[in-house]
Amino acid sequence: MLTAIQARNAKPKEKAYKLTDNKGLFLHIATSGKKTWRYRYELPPGKESTFVIGEYPVLSLEAARAERVALREMVKAGVNPADARKQKRQETIRARKAERQIAENNFEAVAREWHQQQLNRWAPATAKAVLVCLERNALPFLGDKQVDQITPPMVLEALRAIENRGALGIARKTIQAINGVLRYAVQTGKATYNPAADMRGVLKAQKVQHRTMVLPEEMPGFLKALTAGDIHLTTKSAIWFTILTAARSGEVRYATWAEIDLEKRLWSIPAERMKMKSPHIVSLSKQTVALLERMKILHGDKGLIFPGVHYPNKPLSENTMLYALYRIGYHSKATMHGFRALFSTITNEAGFNPDAIERQLAHREKNAVRAAYHRSEYLPERIKMMQWWADHLQSLEYDTDMTTKWAPGKP
Structure with a gap:
């Protein structure tokens, strides 16, 4: 041996x-x-x-x-x-293989795969919000469950937990995200049934609350408070720019100098940053151009127009402008989105073409037939309207003999 x-x-x-x-x-x-x-x-x-x-x-x-x-x-x-x-x-x-399939077919894996598939359709802020919503509200209840074994009661358990916190709005966003994930699971053959599709009517009714806006008669006081407020100049300028352009705050926060043509006085927002995924052109008034010239002096003419206060390589955070409104005494009295409604109210009362106003706000025509025949940008009229709007705002805060070099919030 x-x-x-x-x-x-x-x-x-x-x-x-x-x-x-x-x-x-x-x-x-x-x-x-x-x-x-x-x-x-x-x-x-x-x-x-x-x-x-x-x-x-x-x-x-x-x-x-x-x-x-x-x-x-x-x-x-x-x-x-x-x-x-x-x-x-x-x-x-x-x-x-079975273990790998189980790992790949649980809700968390499918949710993250679905989220990746949507990135080219969503703005960065939307993508982040959806992922956070899933991670905080859906994954703790459904994350380790196989998508082909999830039942309506399982989905309901997650939703009831959110409702018990009183977060009815978040519950609705969560069911929308869960529905998207499970619909994707069916489409890709990972499941044969979407239990979230059967959840219609299960959520508690939410009282509709319109976004708070400053009333037209309150604007002079608000503009004076904004100009005099102890707010970082970049934040203050971003608020003014949002009001002057009637744009969404997210469009302003991510605005770059590459989108601006100061000579033609136009701001061209690419489709991927628009809520409706269509490119949008904004006419810039003389006052808005003056504001941009000041931002150029502060931060240069490359990259973001309104960089973060503490992190210059990142845009202003989502709540920076809103908290600035709180700081000047407008908590529960104003939101950034409310200035779009204010713009619509005042310009409609001033007699501007409602279609031009809606196009300026980048609203999508709900009537499909009307939309098919109604694709005009109304740019000439919008140019006049945006200059009128800026002049109107200027007249509320300053004497009407101010020069066109005026920029909101004296440097």
Whole structure:
């Protein structure tokens, strides 16, 4: 019988050779020096085969003999060790595949895959908001569940938890996100049924609350408070720019100098940053241009127009402008979005074309037939309207004899 010392001291030769133990076990030494334990057997009787047990010294002599005993019993039972190993490998592959499929088909994995698929359709702020909504409100309840095993009561449990916090608006956003994920699961063959589609009417009714806006008669006081307010100049300028252009705050926060043509006095917002995913042109009044000239002096004419106060390489945070309104005494009295409604109210009362106003606000025509025949930008009229709007705002805060070099909030 072979000894442990012989196995350890075996050296490679010009040709491969073997050191025999007994009962079919031997140590094979390759010319490279690699040593492997092998078992020789006959199955069927008269047909000799060799089975590689393992590598030495990972597998010791004692362990190799124990493996040989098991293999001899297998051969006596008529089972070919090579076939048994192949079958075991196939079973392992199937088990790993099943585990991987389970991991890939749980709600969290599918949700993140769905979210990635939507990135080219959403603005960065929207993408972030949807992901945060899922992570905070859906994944704690559904994250580890297989998408093809989720039931309406499971979805309802997540929604009720949100409602119990009194966050009815978040509950609605959450069910929209869950529905999107599970619809995607059905579309990609990961599930055959979308339980979120059956949740209509299950949420508590939410009292509709219109966005707060400053009333027209309150604007003089508001503009004076804004100009005199102890607010960082970049933030104050961003608020003024939002009011002057009637744009959405998200469009302003991510605005770049590459989108601005000061000579033509136009701001061209690309489709990917617009809520309706259509490019939008905003006419810039003389006052707005003056504001931009000041921002150019402050931050240069590259990159973001209104960089973050603490992180210049990032845009102003979502709530910076809103908190600035709170700081000057307009908590629950004004929101940034409310100035779009104010613009619509005042320009409509002033007699401007309602279609031009809606186009300025980048609202989508709800009537499909009307929209098909109604694609005009109304740019000439909007140019006049935006200059009138800026002049109107200027007249509310300053004497009407101010020059056109006026910029909101004296530098």
